[in-house]
Amino acid sequence: MTLALTIGIGIPLFILFIMLVFKLYSAQNIGWVSFCLVWGGFGCLASSQLNTYLLGKGAQIDALVIFLAPIIHQTFVSLGVFFVLNREKSDNLIEGAVYGWAAGLGFAAIDTIKYAMAADSMVMEAMTARSFATTLVYATAAAITGLVMTQFYFRHRANRVVILLSGLGAAIGYNALYNWLVNSQTDIVIPVIYGIGGLTLMSLYITGQLRMILVQLGVQKKRADGLLEIVIPIGVDLAAESNFQELLEKMLVEAKNFCNADAGTLYLKKNDSLEFAVVRNDTLKIAMGGTSGNEVTLPPVNLYDNDGGINKNNIAAYAALTGEIINIEDAYENREFDFSGTREFDQRTGYVSSSFLTIPLKDSEDKVQGVLQLLNALDTTKKTIIPFDQNLQQLMTSFSSLASAALEGYIQEQKLRSEIRQLKIEIDHAKRDKQVAEITDSSYFKELQQKAQELRDKGKGTSTLPLE
Numbered sequence: 042m043t044l045a046l047t048i049g050i051g052i053p054l055f056i057l058f059i060m061l062v063f064k065l066y067s068a069q070n071i072g073w074v075s076f077c078l079v080w081g082g083f084g085c086l087a088s089s090q091l092n093t094y095l096l097g098k099g100a101q102i103d104a105l106v107i108f109l110a111p112i113i114h115q116t117f118v119s120l121g122v123f124f125v126l127n128r129e130k131s132d133n134l135i136e137g138a139v140y141g142w143a144a145g146l147g148f149a150a151i152d153t154i155k156y157a158m159a160a161d162s163m164v165m166e167a168m169t170a171r172s173f174a175t176t177l178v179y180a181t182a183a184a185i186t187g188l189v190m191t192q193f194y195f196r197h198r199a200n201r202v203v204i205l206l207s208g209l210g211a212a213i214g215y216n217a218l219y220n221w222l223v224n225s226q227t228d229i230v231i232p233v234i235y236g237i238g239g240l241t242l243m244s245l246y247i248t249g250q251l252r253m254i255l256v257q258l259g260v261q262k263k264r265a266d267g268l269l270e271i272v273i274p275i276g277v278d279l280a281a282e283s284n285f286q287e288l289l290e291k292m293l294v295e296a297k298n299f300c301n302a303d304a305g306t307l308y309l310k311k312n313d314s315l316e317f318a319v320v321r322n323d324t325l326k327i328a329m330g331g332t333s334g335n336e337v338t339l340p341p342v343n344l345y346d347n348d349g350g351i352n353k354n355n356i357a358a359y360a361a362l363t364g365e366i367i368n369i370e371d372a373y374e375n376r377e378f379d380f381s382g383t384r385e386f387d388q389r390t391g392y393v394s395s396s397f398l399t400i401p402l403k404d405s406e407d408k409v410q411g412v413l414q415l416l417n418a419l420d421t422t423k424k425t426i427i428p429f430d431q432n433l434q435q436l437m438t439s440f441s442s443l444a445s446a447a448l449e450g451y452i453q454e455q456k457l458r459s460e461i462r463q464l465k466i467e468i469d470h471a472k473r474d475k476q477v478a479e480i481t482d483s484s485y486f487k488e489l490q491q492k493a494q495e496l497r498d499k500g501k502g503t504s505t506l507p508l509e
Contacts, residue, residue, distance in 0.1 A: 050154070052176050053078070053146035066139045073125045074143045081147025081183065084117030089155065106224060111182070111216035115209055118144045118183040122190045132195050134188060134250055141187020145180035152179070170229045177236030178219040181243050185212040188247065215239055290331025292444045293319045296413055299440065300398065300433050303417040303426075308357055310411050314341040315357055318411070325392055354379040357412045360399045364409060366438060369397040370428035393417075398429040400437055402445040410448055413441060 057074065060066060066074050091113065092105045122140045126132070153172040189208025193201045222232050289307055297305040304322035307330075308315035317337040319330040329337045344358045345351065352358040356367050356378050372380045372394055383394045396418050402411045415437075418429045429437075 050150055052153075052172055053150045053180075056146060056176065056180070057143065060139065060142070065135065070129070070136065073129065073140060077121050077125065077140045077143035078147040078150075080117065080121040081144035081149075082151045083147075084114060084121075084144070085148045085151035085155075087117070088113040089151075103224060107217050107220045110220065111213045114145075114148055114179070114216060115182065115186045115212050117148075118186045118212075119190050119209065122187045123194065126191060126194045132191060134191050134247070134254070137187045137191025137194070138184045138247060139187070141190070142180045142184040144187070145183025146176060148183065149176040149179035167229055170233055171223070174219075174229070174232040174236040175223075177240050178216060178232070181236070181239045182212040182216040185215070185243055188243075188250075286331050288448065289318045290333075292448070293321060293331070293413065296437065296440060296444070297321060297415060300415050300429060300437065301419050301421060302398075302415040302429075303419055305413070305415045306357070308342065308361070308412040308414070310344075310361055310409055311341070313344050315344065315361055315412060316341045322392075322416075325390060354382060356397060356399050357414050360401045360414075361409045361412050364401050364403065364407070366401070366434060367397065367399040368429055368431075368434055369399075371395050372397060393426065395426045396428045398434060398437065400441045402441055402448065404445055404449045410445060413437075413444070 057078070061071070088110050092100075092102075092110065095105055095109070096102060118141050121144050122137060125140050126137060129136075131137075149172075153175055156171070156175075157168055185208055189205050189212075192208075193205040195201060219232060219235060222235060289309075293305050293307040296302075303324055304327075306317060306321075307319040309318045310316075317330065317339045320337060320339065321328055329335045329339070342355050342358050343352055344362055346354070351362050356369065359365075359378070360367050369375050369378070372378075372383055380394075386392065387394055394416060396416070398415045398418070400413045400415075401409045402413055404410050415429065417426045418433070419425065420427050
């Protein structure tokens, strides 16, 4: 009895202690780890009771041990881990795996104690080896369940149901195969090797997941650095611009340079059309609008077709009406939009219009003021046309917000200036009327009026006297 308790409880507690030393969990969540440990032990007892009941109903012992026990085990683990994650509001992969691991240790502890008490004649070395293998397998299988349950808990993660079901299937299968090996009376070394191998594979899987997380963190850091070092300073410069044409030109040129695009167009929305404000194309040496001195000769883009529907022949019009950012990797492969006009332009000029990034410019009320369209992102080394990557798209979304704010601020400032001028004119008129009224209502002015009238009357009287 003492040996069974020592081995059954000692090995799981020792493993948990090692995990604490290596900071796989901390003192802050040791309570939840302990809960999962006890929960796993309770799951083992419940599984044992169910097996006893089913044996009384004529079920086969091998079927119960090999197939049913792993299913019950992983069901208990998944429920326990989900409960903890839901209470903690955590989506940490490592924590989910640790909670599952702890539940597996609890399950293994009770299973080892029961087995050791039923096999008193078993030598200590064999008992220890079996306990070690059982602990590894049960804990590893439960850790897999905890891991996929955490991924399932990521509400934003794609295919989370598929990940959960495949992970549960792997954990149950891994556990069931171990039970079959043990029941087959094979050399105890084989289950031990099996347990170590499973732990190794799970560790590699977690390492891969962590690597993906680190890559994502790197992308986020790059995005944040770009926002702080490039986008925000550009936004400040735009906000300080006082000349409207220079503001429009700077919006397009800065965006084009930032994305290393070969061409770009800035449209301004006017009624039911988009008017070309600034056009730049480095390859074709086209520069219209802005401070170029060249008037834009291109006709406006209609937002609606002849039937009143959304103009899908032009992605700038579509972006203006829907407010969506549109990233086209290759216009010649895209079937969602009609690029016949683009292809006709390419045939006429020899240009190749491939990748597009079209961003609506929205004001503070979420109304579209215009559209910024970039064309043909270029590889910085080979100068070949490439798609606009998602990181650039995110940064350009931030850029467009700053540019829209600058444009809206300029328009509001000009509107305010116009209102001030109008108010000044009205004030001048009112002041003049008041001054005129003050003059005409004065006694001096009235005396002048009276004298003038007397002079007029006297003049009339003199002209009527008879001549001698």
